[in-house]
Amino acid sequence: MTVTAQAVRRDAVKAPRRRGGGIAPPWLFAVPALLIYALVVLYPAFSGAGSAFTDWSGVGAQRSFVGLDNFQELFHDDQALGALRNTLLLTVAIVVVQNGIGLLLALGVHTGIKSRMVLRVIFFAPVVVSPVMVSFLWKYVYNPAPDAGLNAALGAIGLGGLRQDWLGNPSIALWSVAFTVIWQCAGYSMVIFLAGLEGVPAELHESAMVDGAGTVARFRHITWPLLAPAVTINLMLSTVGGLTLFTQIIAMTNGGPGYATDTLSTVLYKQAFVFGKFGYSTAVALVLAIFVAAVSFIQIGYLRSRETAA
Amino acid sequence: MALDRSVSRRRLLQLVGGATVTAGLAGALSACGGGNGSSSSGGPLKVIGAGSQEAGLRKALDDYKKANPDFDFNLSFSPADQLQTALRAQLAAGNAPDLHAVYPGNGSAMSMVQLSKANLLADLSSQSWTQKIPTGFKGAFQNDGKTFIFSPGTSVLGAIYNKKAFATAGVDVPTTWSELLSVCDKLKKKGIVPIALGAQTPWVTQLIDYALVPGTVYAKTPDFDDKMTAGTASFADSGWADAMDKYLELQKKGFFNDNPNGTTYEQATSMVGTGKAAMAVQVSAVLQAFRQASPTPDDLGMFPFPATDVAADNWIPGGVVVGIAVSAKSKKAEQAKKFIEYCGQPDVVNAWAEAVACVPLYSEGDAKVDPVLKPFLPYLKDNKAVPFMDQRWPNAEVQPTHFAVVQELLGGKSTVPAALKKMDEAYRKSA
Numbered sequence: 213m214t215v216t217a218q219a220v221r222r223d224a225v226k227a228p229r230r231r232g233g234g235i236a237p238p239w240l241f242a243v244p245a246l247l248i249y250a251l252v253v254l255y256p257a258f259s260g261a262g263s264a265f266t267d268w269s270g271v272g273a274q275r276s277f278v279g280l281d282n283f284q285e286l287f288h289d290d291q292a293l294g295a296l297r298n299t300l301l302l303t304v305a306i307v308v309v310q311n312g313i314g315l316l317l318a319l320g321v322h323t324g325i326k327s328r329m330v331l332r333v334i335f336f337a338p339v340v341v342s343p344v345m346v347s348f349l350w351k352y353v354y355n356p357a358p359d360a361g362l363n364a365a366l367g368a369i370g371l372g373g374l375r376q377d378w379l380g381n382p383s384i385a386l387w388s389v390a391f392t393v394i395w396q397c398a399g400y401s402m403v404i405f406l407a408g409l410e411g412v413p414a415e416l417h418e419s420a421m422v423d424g425a426g427t428v429a430r431f432r433h434i435t436w437p438l439l440a441p442a443v444t445i446n447l448m449l450s451t452v453g454g455l456t457l458f459t460q461i462i463a464m465t466n467g468g469p470g471y472a473t474d475t476l477s478t479v480l481y482k483q484a485f486v487f488g489k490f491g492y493s494t495a496v497a498l499v500l501a502i503f504v505a506a507v508s509f510i511q512i513g514y515l516r517s518r519e520t521a522a
Numbered sequence: 523m524a525l526d527r528s529v530s531r532r533r534l535l536q537l538v539g540g541a542t543v544t545a546g547l548a549g550a551l552s553a554c555g556g557g558n559g560s561s562s563s564g565g566p567l568k569v570i571g572a573g574s575q576e577a578g579l580r581k582a583l584d585d586y587k588k589a590n591p592d593f594d595f596n597l598s599f600s601p602a603d604q605l606q607t608a609l610r611a612q613l614a615a616g617n618a619p620d621l622h623a624v625y626p627g628n629g630s631a632m633s634m635v636q637l638s639k640a641n642l643l644a645d646l647s648s649q650s651w652t653q654k655i656p657t658g659f660k661g662a663f664q665n666d667g668k669t670f671i672f673s674p675g676t677s678v679l680g681a682i683y684n685k686k687a688f689a690t691a692g693v694d695v696p697t698t699w700s701e702l703l704s705v706c707d708k709l710k711k712k713g714i715v716p717i718a719l720g721a722q723t724p725w726v727t728q729l730i731d732y733a734l735v736p737g738t739v740y741a742k743t744p745d746f747d748d749k750m751t752a753g754t755a756s757f758a759d760s761g762w763a764d765a766m767d768k769y770l771e772l773q774k775k776g777f778f779n780d781n782p783n784g785t786t787y788e789q790a791t792s793m794v795g796t797g798k799a800a801m802a803v804q805v806s807a808v809l810q811a812f813r814q815a816s817p818t819p820d821d822l823g824m825f826p827f828p829a830t831d832v833a834a835d836n837w838i839p840g841g842v843v844v845g846i847a848v849s850a851k852s853k854k855a856e857q858a859k860k861f862i863e864y865c866g867q868p869d870v871v872n873a874w875a876e877a878v879a880c881v882p883l884y885s886e887g888d889a890k891v892d893p894v895l896k897p898f899l900p901y902l903k904d905n906k907a908v909p910f911m912d913q914r915w916p917n918a919e920v921q922p923t924h925f926a927v928v929q930e931l932l933g934g935k936s937t938v939p940a941a942l943k944k945m946d947e948a949y950r951k952s953a
Contacts, residue, residue: 270631271613272640356784380722380784382933466724469783470930485607488631488918490614 263494270490282495292496295474298386302475303454305390306397311446313394314401315439319431321402322409332406336399343396347463350392354378354464379465382472389473393460397453401446408442409435444515451511455504476500566594567854567861568619570609572844573601574807575623578674578874579846585873586864593857602725606632613642613849620852621861624671626662626842627913629921634663634671634847636918643670644848644855651866654884658905662842662913672862673845674874675883678838678898678907679733680826682812683801684794687714691800695825695897697836699768702828706777709800717772718799719782720790727928728912728921729803730772730827734765736837736908737829747914750949757949758942765829766938770931783932791815794822803827806895807843809879824894826901838898840907843880915949923948 264282268275286292317335321328338346355361356377363375378388412435420430458477461467467474467482474482476496484493571579576599587593600608605623610631612618624643628635637643645668646652652669659676663669688694688705691712696702706716721727738761739746749755757763772778779785779799791808793799795815804812806824813819826838846865848858864870868886875882879892881902891899901907912921927941 269636269640271610271637271642274640354784356781358780377781377784380781380933382783382930382935465722468722468724468926468929469933470926470935472930472933472935481607482922485610486631486918486922488610488636 260494261498263491264498265495266491267489268491269488270484270493271488275491278491282492283499285492286495286499291471291474292476292479294471295476295479298473299455299457299475299477301386302390302393302457303451305387306393306454306457307447307450309390310394310398310450311401311443313398314446315405317398317402318405318409322406332402335402338396339400339403341396343459344463346392346396347460350388350395351379351464354388356380380469382469385465385469385472389460389464392464393454393457397450401450404442404446404449405439408439412438440515440519444512444519447515448508448512452504452508455507456500476503566596567621567857569595569597569621569846570605570619570623571597571599571846572605572623573599574805575844575846575878577810577877581877582865582870582874583861585870586861589864593861606630613637616851618642618849618851620849620854621846621858622849623844624847625844625913626671626673627909629912629915629918631918633913633918634845635665637847638665638668638670642850644850644852644859646670646672646848646859646862649859649863649866651863651871654866656884659842659883659909662909663845671845671847672865673842673883674865674871674878675843675880676840676902676907677805677807677843677878677880678824678826678840678895678902679729679805679910680803680824680838680898681717681733681801682794682804682806682809682822682824684797684799684816685821685823686818687797687800690714690797695823696828697833698828698831700831703771703775703777706772706775710776714797715779715793715799716777716801717779718785718790718793718802719778720785720787720802721782721929721932722784723787724922724925724929726787726790727925727932729805730769731762731765731924731928732839732911733803733827734768734829735762735911736839736906737835738762738764738768740908741830741835741837741906750914751916756942757945758939762942762945763938766928766931766941768829769928770938773932783929797821805843806879806892806898809892809894810877822894825897837906837908838901839910840881840898840902841910841913842883843878917948917951919948919951920945 263275265277265279266275267278267281321331321335325331353361355363356379357363358367358372358375362378366372366374376384379385416434417430420434425433456477457475458481461473461475461478462481465473467478477500480493480496480500483489483496569579569583580597583595583597587595600623609618609622623632624637625633627633630636634643647667647669649669651672652663655663655669663671663673683695687709691705691709691714693705693708696705709716719726719730742761743749743755746755746760750757773782779790779793790799790802791811792815794802795812796817802812809822809824812822816822826836828836830836846862848855848862852858865874868882868884871882872885872889876890876892879895881891881895881899882889898907912924915921923945927936927944930936931938931941
């Protein structure tokens with residue numbers, strides 16, 4: 213049955229090519245789209261990349277070619293290296309916790325509980341709010357005053373000793389930002405996992421139950437392997453999102469206190485618009501783009517092989 | 523099994539697509555709310571000012587429009603931190619407003635020297651008011667002998683204080699560092715926060731250093747900036763270390779509000795306005811914001827923030843306030859220049875200066891000065907005022923480095939020598 217369905221699909225794809233001797237090759241149809249892509253994506257990207265080899269300030273016409281100086285400076289820049297460390301920490305925290313919570317939420321609302329549709333909407337709701345609005349909301353929640361926001365709530369339930377300067381303490385600020393991102397995006401991961409769960413055939417679970425498999429065994433041997441595509445997509449999206457995180461940081465901490473929450477994205481922004489070093493900023497952007505692409509390729513290669521194995 | 527998986531993936535993509543559209547729609551909707559248009563051709567003169575110059579700039583534009591019915595303008599304002607980014611992006615894209623805020627001197631990406639070097643500002647040298655710029659302030663207005671900005675005068679930096687809070691604690695205005703510590707101690711014992719500090723807002727972090735450095739550095743070494751330029755002085759081996767030590771001493775003694783790194787400028791302003799805190803070190807240009815935050819604005823006063831125990835060494839920071847300049851690429855440059863020429867008239871300078879609580883650049887006869895600034899006037903008269911430090915810094919990197927290291931110091935993540943080393947490294951980078 214499976215083989216037949218795949219064969220039919222392959223035939224359906226190949227048929228027009230075999231019969232279409234008089235029709236122009238299909239790639240011609242892609243030309244308009246490719247032209248637009250080249251104009252609005254490739255040309256600006258490559259012309260911008262050229263700035264990485266200059267000392268352009270970002271305004272005016274003065275610029276000189278400086279070769280690889282910007283890249284040399286980047287790899288000796290304590291601020292950039294600190295930002296790389298923060299970026300990686302944030303990414304790991306977001307990927308692990310956001311997807312963990314997303315999976316638990318998806319499993320929770322995939323059950324037969326009565327309010328599951330309402331819960332799905334509630335958990336997904338933060339995703340459709342602008343990240344800037346979410347950041348300002350959480351900035352209010354993180355107010356350091358003992359009688360405001362989260363600190364007031366902790367005091368009210370007798371946990372006053374846990375009150376913190378959530379965004380002002382350099383040791384905590386990064387995790388406060390990470391929590392905000394996870395709060396907003398866990399619903400997004402949930403939706404993707406939920407779609408994956410809906411594709412798991414109920415009869416497999418029923419068969420396993422007949423064979424005496426418990427909830428954990430059925431999750432481990434049936435649900436988890438069949439969720440592989442959803443895991444791939446979620447890990448990819450959250451990794452890229454974590455590596456390029458910008459809005460929430462600028463809105464909540466502006467990279468501070470000090471450099472405690474600076475990421476590569478905020479560093480490149482500050483270098484371009486605050487320090488007036490557009491050339492150097494472009495070098496940071498180039499390195500970030502290559503880094504994100506490399507991580508993504510490695511990750512997708514591994515996850516795809518995992519899907520096949522499953 | 524494979525079929526099941528393909529169904530799963532299709533369903534998956536449908537949902538992901540839906541989610542993406544939803545997220546995209548949300549983004550598009552939020553983007554709709556943020557647009558403010560930017561065109562220099564046709565329509566009214568487009569003007570973008572800094573938040574702190576609103577009262578004066580708006581009044582000047584309104585008055586000019588009344589006298590010139592054909593003149594029309596579209597005015598918007600931006601907070602200091604956003605000005606450097608939003609406006610700079612417009613400058614880079616070649617669609618800057620006709621008239622826009624520019625910081626005097628050098629030291630920031632939106633400063634007169636940085637922008638005029640990039641040929642982005644129109645030359646105003648032919649206007650008659652430029653001849654009246656006092657010699658000591660020319661560096662704030664001019665680069666290579668040409669005048670590029672107009673500014674109504676000088677702002678001073680000191681402590682904005684709540685007189686009622688001082689009265690409650692039974693303390694008077696301090697004139698030496700020791701007296702200041704004693705006043706803070708008494709205020710604290712009365713349950714009043716002695717000094718409100720909103721260090722989460724980056725530009726606020728620098729103010730206490732700026733208030734102390736004239737006394738700890740410039741009173742002893744008036745040519746410190748020249749020595750820095752020549753490479754014969756450094757932040758680390760100067761009175762900057764003393765200033766930062768004193769900054770931290772105030773924190774260690776508990777004279778700031780709790781968690782200054784998590785407190786914003788607006789929260790600190792409100793604390794002083796309502797008397798919860800007794801004072802905040804600030805520029806006089808923001809007095810209006812403190813008055814708006816106070817139920818009794820007349821209770822607010824200002825005094826020079828003492829840096830040393832030698833009264834004669836307690837100089838003050840007094841710098842030319844943020845000004846306006848004409849975009850070199852403006853199609854309405856002539857119209858904008860005429861408005862600036864109007865601003866240069868002594869009565870307009872006076873009115874603008876009064877509105878933003880600064881001392882007028884020049885005046886004919888007696889200038890109207892906000893009464894709370896009177897304690898600062900003798901310092902200006904005796905040449906004991908030092909321009910805001912960043913106005914002589916050679917690049918736009920030193921000031922944000924200063925913001926960051928102060929936050930690190932307040933957060934206990936750095937030391938004074940390490941902080942000053944970072945500032946020295948930023949200073950030595952090319953302009």
